Amino acid sequence: MTDSPQDDLIAIGALTDTVPQSPPTSRARDIWDQFRKHKGAMLGLGFLVFITLAVVIGPWLWTVDPQKLDIRNKDMRPIYTAIWDSSAKTSWAKPLGSDQLGRDNLAQMIAGGRVSLAVGWAAMLLSLFIGTSIGVLAGYFKRVDGLLMRTTDLFLALPILPLLLLAVTLFRQPLREFAGSPEGGMFILIVTIIAITSWMPTARIVRGDILAIKEREFVLAARSIGTTNGKIIRRHLLPNVLSPIMVSAALGLATAIITESALSFLGVGFPSDYPTWGKMLADAVVRMERFPERVMLPGIAISLTVLSVNYLGDGLRDALDPRTRGR
């Protein structure tokens, strides 16, 4: 025992809480701070916002009809070609040139991006919904686990191309009438097919996480006070598996865009005069040597979009994981 008042002060000081240096922060703020540290993810987010804005408000700024043929002005080069080749056929009226039938490349890029991104987002959301539901059900309710997971295995074995060919044959006419236009019907068809062939990885990841989390004490505690299954899932389980879901959402978006482009490239799906990035690419391949930009523009657009989405997913995973946060 000491009687020194100074010693007392030190003892008391050790007991008092140290006041935090910075004001308290929300969880969202923490995630954002962590996310900002990931340069690739920031660039990815920036590009995705840019491309989304470009295709959403682009048609109001650049009002040329992408399907309008202008055969006199066919095979125009992009305006930047004039820098090194003054004899090239260029015009400010067609800043990215025109294709073999005189359709404006810029307008086609914008319209094609709209389709690609719309298909990507819609298919991703649908596949996320299916995958998460199946994953949660399989992980939480032991009775349906076997059945649902074997169904998942079954779907993993489905080949997308033959399935799509079959679906186009069977459902084109009914869907066309349902949607009111051939494009609308095809949109529903392609989104559905991509979604039902890509939800399986999400379901497996979610099921694995649910299996682990549902045995934890806080779930036991919730159950012990009589919380219903539905509420346990919504309040306790789903928020805890959000980070793998977000990551697989980002990857799913990328896969959906690539799949849509591949389908258009193969000439399956949308009507042939309906521009998409994959369709532009397919048209341009035989003239690749003379008009490299017609392959490069849609190709780079697809690659950059997918790359940026992947980086975004990478950044999200780091930011959403509390263990890596603050490092």
Added chain:
Amino acid sequence: MRLKSLMLGAVATAALAPAAFAERASDGEVRIIYWQAPSILNPFLSGGTKDVESASMIIEPLARYNSAGELVPWLVEDVPTVNNGGVSEDLKSITWKITPGLKWSDGSDFTSEDVKFTYEYCTHPEGGCAQLTKFGGVTSVETPDPLTVIVNFEEATPNPYGPFVGGESPILQKAQFENCMGAAASTCTEENFNPIGTGPFVVTEFKPNDVITMKANENYRDPAKPAFATVTFKGGGDAAAAGTAVMETGEFDYAWNLQLAPDVISEMEAGGKGVPVAGFGPLMERIMLNNTNPDPNLGPDERSVVRPHPFLGDPAVYKAMSMAIDRPLLVEVGYGQAGKPTCSWVPAPEAFAYSDVPGCDVQDIEGAKKMLDDAGIVDTDGDGIREKDGVPLSIVYQTSTNAVRQDFQALIKEWWSEIGIESELRNVDSSVFFGGDPGSPDTFQKFYADVEMYANTFNGTDPQAYLGNGLCDKAPRPETQWQGENISRFCDEEYDALHLELTQTADMAERQRIGRELSKMAFERGMMIPLVHRGRLSAHANSLGGVDLNVWDSELWNVADWYRIDE
């Protein structure tokens, strides 16, 4: 050093040898590339063009078509006709006189027995002969002496030049194939890969689906031919690679069937090592008009079966649709020098073609509009689309998936929209579209659309069977499992009667007149809208001489005349 100087001397001598004194095997090697690889050298066991054409360098028919589509004697003295007594008055038999002194490449004599054997080989009941139709209607083949062959037909045959004529019906050597009859045919690998023939070359090695190497036939009938000592015949790859190999890099001397857009071809030609050559057969790209109602609300046994179409049967509509099309522009966009505007169902041979059609190669949008206005087909509800009796002129326009066809669809859709006809485009994968599966709704035979675009052609020079595709009873329908060649379901009593007349007419000039008349009916009475007369495009090296592209027979029909041009 001695060897080197010797070789240099030899090269110098070879270079100095004047080309005029052409002699057999003096021009070294010729390299041919087909982007589809031959798998067998017996055309009776394969219908593939690649197999028929590669074999045509080795085995030959009695007579064949030249590049103008005329029948020329090949292993015979002349082409039998009614006038020279070779064809009997009742048109039931034809007598071929074989050129004396012909030898097989193994040195034995070529006789009428070999010709008769070929008939027996192909018509053997247990054999699956791919060229059986060539012998359709033949009752017997007689050989009164070693140089005479008489072919007897069951009925009067105005065109008796089926058996033993053309690259698809060459003569096989009896001694070689005697033990390969019927079921044994496909097991005779050695014979099928190395046939003994009368042609300018003989096989030294055959690698199926890859390369054939050949050397000059020492017993070939013309002692000065062939000019080349060896042939390397490479198969495989794709059309673009084959075109590049001949025109840009110069690795090959001849490339077959380059199905590429005109600007792609001209880009290759700029390589300067070779030139493309085009030949025109009867291949024609057309839009077929559906004469039945393809309404999806009809049942499966009524859709595209019941007549009439709600508006396509009106001459004002289909004539206006045809007038709105700019055919020269379509040619420029899709085929370049391998295409010509046409309005004739049978565009070749020339004598059968319905040519000089007024307005065929000019676009007339205003005239088309006026025609529709005059017929009372106007836009009544202000949506930009005309209506006939309340039915809007809105059509489904389908074709197979192919870059050029999709360009055509886009252009034609635009032109039709200018005259107030709305179209919805649809493209179907080629293997499905031309697959003929009665269970699929997307085949061109089912025709579940208002109009559809594709190309068709026929073999040989006589269009009688081809024109028969317009007969009323040839329409595909559920009872026929949707098989049948009358795709547009055209049905016209006058047409049927005129075609019957054609089958009973032997006089050539009269047959040609009837043929032209039938083509004209197809165009003017709403069977189809002809678009482009398409050619076959191949390419040869600048240093390869003697190439004469033949679309009526094998492209390699005159390979014996090919030679090297000294540079």
